[in-house]
Amino acid sequence: MSTTKPINVYSIPELSQSLDEALPSVFTRLNYERSYALLDTKLYIGYSIAVVAGLSFFLDKKFERPEIVVYQKLLVGAYIALSLIFWYFSRFIEKGTVYVGKKKDTKEEIYVKGKFENNEPVYLVELIQKKNEDGSEKNLKAKLEVNKVFNEGGYLQNDVYFKWFSEQLDVLNSKKNE
Structure with missing residues (x-):
C-alpha cells in the first residue's frame, strides 16, 4: 500500500x-494512541504570547502613553519571559520530537x-x-x-x-x- x-x-x-x-x-x-501533550503545551505558550502582544496593542491604541508606561513595561517583560519559555521548550523539552504515543x-x-x-x-x-x-x-x-x-x-x-x-x-x- x-x-x-x-x-x-x-x-x-x-x-x-x-x-x-x-x-x-x-x-x-x-x-499506540497519539498524545498531544507536547503540542498542546507549545500552543498554550504561543497563544499566551499572542494575548500579551494583543493586550499591549490594545492599551497602546486606547490610552495615552503616560497612563500605560508601567503596564507596557510589564507586558514587554511578560512577552520576553514567554518567548524565552517557548524557546526553551522547543529547544530542550520537545527537541525535535515528531510523534508521541501511548500504548x-x-x-x-x-x-x-x-x-x-x-x-x-x-x-x-x-x-x-x-x-x-x-x-x-x-x-x-x-x-x-x-x-x-x-x-x-x-x-x-x-x-x-x-x-x-x-x-x-x-x-x-x-x-x-x-
Whole structure:
C-alpha cells in the first residue's frame, strides 16, 4: 500500500514531511494512541504570547502613553519571559520530537524524533520508550535509507515503513533498561 500523492524524493523537506505525516498511522497499527501533550503545551505558550502582544496593542491604541508606561513595561517583560519559555521548550523539552504515543494496553509512552543531516537521504530516527510503571527508559537510534520506503515514482510504501518501525520496536523492546 502506498500513499496517493507522489513526492520528489530528491527534496529533503518533502521527504521529512511525508515520513513525519505517516507516523501516526504506523503507530496506530502498532497499538499506540497519539498524545498531544507536547503540542498542546507549545500552543498554550504561543497563544499566551499572542494575548500579551494583543493586550499591549490594545492599551497602546486606547490610552495615552503616560497612563500605560508601567503596564507596557510589564507586558514587554511578560512577552520576553514567554518567548524565552517557548524557546526553551522547543529547544530542550520537545527537541525535535515528531510523534508521541501511548500504548493502549499499558502505561508505556513512545517518543519519536526524526531528522535529516547534511542533505543525505538517510532519515535519522531516535526512539525513546518510557514505562511509567517503573520509570524505566530505553533509547534506540536507527538510520532509515529513504530509498527503502519510497519507490521510484515517489510513493511512500506504508507497509514497508510499518515493517521497519515494527522491527525497530522489537530491537528496542529486547534492550535492557538503561
